[in-house]
Amino acid sequence: MPVRLYLNNVGKSFTMHLQGGSVIPVVDKVEFSVNAGECAVLGGPSGAGKSSILKMIYGNYRCDQGQILVTIGDEIINVAGAEPRRILKLREDTIGYVSQFLRTIPRVSAEDVVAEPLVAQGTSEEEAVEKARSLLTRLNVPERLWTLPPATFSGGEQQRVNIARGFIAHYPILLLDEPTASLDAANRAVVVRLVQEKKEQGVAMVGILHDQDVREEIADRIIDVTGFAAEVAA
Amino acid sequence: MSLFQADEPLLQVHNVTRYYGDRVGCADVSFDLWPGEVLAIVGESGSGKTTLLNCLSTRLAPTAGAIEYRMRDGSMRNLYQLSEAERRLLMRTDWGFVHQNAADGLRMNVSAGANVGERLMAVGDRHYGNIRSTADAWLGRVEIDSDRIDDDPRSFSGGMRQRLQIARNLVTRPRLVFMDEPTGGLDVSVQARLLDLLRRLVADLGLSVVIVTHDLAVARLLSHRIMVMRHGNVIEAGLTDQVLDDPREPYSQLLVSSILQV
Numbered sequence: 001m002p003v004r005l006y007l008n009n010v011g012k013s014f015t016m017h018l019q020g021g022s023v024i025p026v027v028d029k030v031e032f033s034v035n036a037g038e039c040a041v042l043g044g045p046s047g048a049g050k051s052s053i054l055k056m057i058y059g060n061y062r063c064d065q066g067q068i069l070v071t072i073g074d075e076i077i078n079v080a081g082a083e084p085r086r087i088l089k090l091r092e093d094t095i096g097y098v099s100q101f102l103r104t105i106p107r108v109s110a111e112d113v114v115a116e117p118l119v120a121q122g123t124s125e126e127e128a129v130e131k132a133r134s135l136l137t138r139l140n141v142p143e144r145l146w147t148l149p150p151a152t153f154s155g156g157e158q159q160r161v162n163i164a165r166g167f168i169a170h171y172p173i174l175l176l177d178e179p180t181a182s183l184d185a186a187n188r189a190v191v192v193r194l195v196q197e198k199k200e201q202g203v204a205m206v207g208i209l210h211d212q213d214v215r216e217e218i219a220d221r222i223i224d225v226t227g228f229a230a231e232v233a234a
Numbered sequence: 235m236s237l238f239q240a241d242e243p244l245l246q247v248h249n250v251t252r253y254y255g256d257r258v259g260c261a262d263v264s265f266d267l268w269p270g271e272v273l274a275i276v277g278e279s280g281s282g283k284t285t286l287l288n289c290l291s292t293r294l295a296p297t298a299g300a301i302e303y304r305m306r307d308g309s310m311r312n313l314y315q316l317s318e319a320e321r322r323l324l325m326r327t328d329w330g331f332v333h334q335n336a337a338d339g340l341r342m343n344v345s346a347g348a349n350v351g352e353r354l355m356a357v358g359d360r361h362y363g364n365i366r367s368t369a370d371a372w373l374g375r376v377e378i379d380s381d382r383i384d385d386d387p388r389s390f391s392g393g394m395r396q397r398l399q400i401a402r403n404l405v406t407r408p409r410l411v412f413m414d415e416p417t418g419g420l421d422v423s424v425q426a427r428l429l430d431l432l433r434r435l436v437a438d439l440g441l442s443v444v445i446v447t448h449d450l451a452v453a454r455l456l457s458h459r460i461m462v463m464r465h466g467n468v469i470e471a472g473l474t475d476q477v478l479d480d481p482r483e484p485y486s487q488l489l490v491s492s493i494l495q496v
Contacts, residue, residue: 017484018491059473061480084459084473085268105433105455106426 001035003071004173004204005057010066010080012052013230025230026052030066032223036172039195039205039218044225050208053225054175056080057206058097059087070094070173092120098166099177102158104151110161111136111146117169128168135164138190160187167194174198176207180214192217240269242304244410244442245290250299252285258466259285263299265461265471269409272436272443274457274474276450276489282466283446284414290444291331291412292321303410326356330403330411334418336395339402340387346373346398347383353406372401376431393424397431404435411436413445417452429455450493454478462486 010030016022027049034040042050055061056079057068063080070077072094079087091097096117105113114132119125136146139160145153150161163179176195180188188211195218198205209215215222243266252259260282267273275283288294290301292313301313306328316324325331333339340349350369351359359365370380376397387395396416403411416432417425433456436443447453453460453474460477462470462485470483481487 014480015482017487055479060475062472062476062482084476085271087473088458105430107430 001037001202003033004036005071005206006033006067006069007031007053007057008067008069010053010056010063010068011230012049012056012061012064027225027228028230030225030228034173034204034206036202036204037199038220039176039199039207040221040223041207041209041215041219042225043222048225049228049230050225051177053228054097054177054206054208057173058095058175059090060097072172092117094172096166096169096171096174097177098163098174098179100159100162100179100181102150102162102165104149104158106151107149109147110141110150110153113150113161114164114168117165121169131168132164135168136161138194139164139187140190156182156184159183163191163194167198170201170203172203174203174205176205176209178208178210180209180211188214243267244269244271244304245444246302246310247290248300248302250286250289250296250301252289252294253297258282260289260463261466263461263468265468267410267442267444269442270440271459272441272445272457274453274460275444275446275463276448276453276460277463278448278489281463283448283463285466286463287412287414287444287446291329292316292325293331306409326353327406328408328410330406330408332396332399332403332411332413332416334415336387336392336399339399340395342388343386345384345386346378346390349387349398349402350405353402357406368405369401372405373398375404375435376401377427391424392420393428396420396428400432400435404439404441407439408441410442410444413443413447415447415449416445417447417449432456450478450489462489 007030011028012026014024014026016024030053042053044050052061056063059079066080068079070079070090077086077090111129111132114135115128118128118131133146141157141160145157150158180191183191192214245267247263247265250263251261263286275286277283289296295314302310303313304310331339347366347369350372351365354365354368370383373380373383378394378397387398390398417428420428429452445456457474460471460474461468462477464485470477470481470486477486478490481490
C-alpha cells in the first residue's frame with residue numbers, strides 16, 4: 001500500500017513567555033510513515049507528546065523543525081511549511097480529525113454540525129444530512145436531539161456528535177484523538193466498526209487510544225513516542 | 235465549491251504605513267486576502283487595528299505603501315490611484331463596511347426598507363417594486379420581520395440595527411466586506427445570533443472579509459486567518475486555530491491566556 005503520510009525529523013517545543021521564557025521541549029526527531037489502509041497508534045504515557053504530534057499533522061500546532069509530508073495523488077505537500085489556505089484546503093479534502101471535544105456553534109443543529117464536512121466537500125445538503133442521520137443513529141444519539149444545537153447536550157452526547165462529524169466524510173488521512181474515551185461499550189464497538197470501514201476504504205490513520213481493548217482491535221502498529229523524547233534543555 | 239481554490243488574491247497589501255504626526259498608527263503591514271477568505275485583525279485598543287482597516291477601505295490614506303484590489307473585470311488596481319468616481323462606485327457596490335455603531339452605517343431617519351433599497355438605487359435600480367421586494371427579502375435573510383420594513387431604525391433594538399446594517403451592506407452582493415467590531419456593545423445572546431448569521435452569510439455568499447475585533451472568540455468562530463497587532467505592527471499572523479492554540483509571541487500568549495473560560 002502506498003505511503004500517505006511521512007514525518008521526517010519533526011521537532012517541537014513550547015516557549016512560555018509568560019513564565020520567564022522557559023522552553024518546554026515536546027518531541028524531537030520524530031520519524032514514521034503511515035500507509036493507506038493502515039492504522040498506526042501512538043503509544044507512550046501522558047505528556048510524551050502524542051497529541052502534539054497529531055496537532056502538528058493537522059496544522060493546528062506549528063512544527064519547529066522537520067517535514068510533515070502528505071501524499072495527494074502525484075503531489076506531495078509539506079504541512080509544516082504550507083500556507084494557511086493550503087492547510088485549510090487539506091483539512092477540507094485530505095486530512096480529517098476525530099476528537100472528543102465538540103466546539104459548538106450557536107444555533108447550528110446536531111445534524112447540520114455532523115453534515116458540514118460532507119457539504120464542504122461538495123455533497124448536496126440533502127444527501128449529507130441523510131448520511132448524518134444514519135451516523136447519529138449508529139452512534140445512538142436519540143432522534144429528538146438531531147435538530148437541536150448540541151450546546152446543551154450531555155458530555156457523552158456531544159462527544160458522539162463530534163465522532164459522527166469526524167467520520168462522515170472521506171479523507172485519505174484520518175487522525176483519531178482518543179475517539180473512544182469515556183464511551184460505553186456499545187458505542188465503543190460502533191467506533192471500532194467505523195475505523196475498520198475506513199481501513200477498508202484505504203484510509204491511513206494515526207490514533208491516540210488509551211483504551212487497551214480498542215487499541216488491540218484496530219491498531220496495525222504501535223509507534224512508541226517515548227523514542228522521540230526531546231532532551232530537556234539544561 | 236471550495237473556498238481555497240482561487241488562484242489569484244482579491245486584495246494585496248504592500249508595506250502599508252500610517253503616521254499621525256510623529257506617532258505610528260500602523261507600520262509596514264503586508265498581506266494578501268483571497269476570495270472567500272475571512273481575516274481577523276486582533277489586538278488591544280490603540281494597537282492600530284482600526285487605522286489599518288481605514289487605510290484598506292480607502293477611508294484614510296496611508297503615509298506609505300500600496301493596496302491593490304482585483305476589480306470585477308479582473309484587473310488589479312492601486313486603490314489610491316482610482317478616480318473619485320471609481321472609488322465611490324467600489325464602496326457602494328463591490329464593498330461593504332459594517333461599523334461597530336450601527337448608527338454610523340445607517341440612515342437613522344429613513345425606513346428600514348429605504349436603508350436597504352438605497353444601495354440598490356445607488357447602482358442604478360429604479361423600479362420601486364423590485365427594490366422593495368429585494369429589500370424585503372434581505373430583511374428576511376437577516377431575520378427582521380416584514381412588518382418592520384416601513385419603520386425607521388431608531389425604533390430598532392441594537393441587535394436589529396446591526397442586522398439591518400448588514401442587510402444594507404450585502405444587498406449589492408459585494409465581494410469584500412470590512413467589519414469594525416461588529417458584535418461590540420451587544421449583549422451575549424444577541425451577539426451569538428449575529429455571529430451565527432454572519433457566519434452563514436459569509437459562507438453562502440463566498441465573501442472575503444477583513445474583520446477587526448478584540449474578541450478572540452469572534453475571531454475563532456468567523457475567521458480563517460488571524461493577524462495580531464501591537465503598537466502598530468503585525469507581530470504574529472497565521473491560521474486562526476494555530477495562532478490561538480499555539481501562540482508564539484509573548485503578547486499573543488498574553489492575549490490568549492487572558493480569555494475568560496466559561
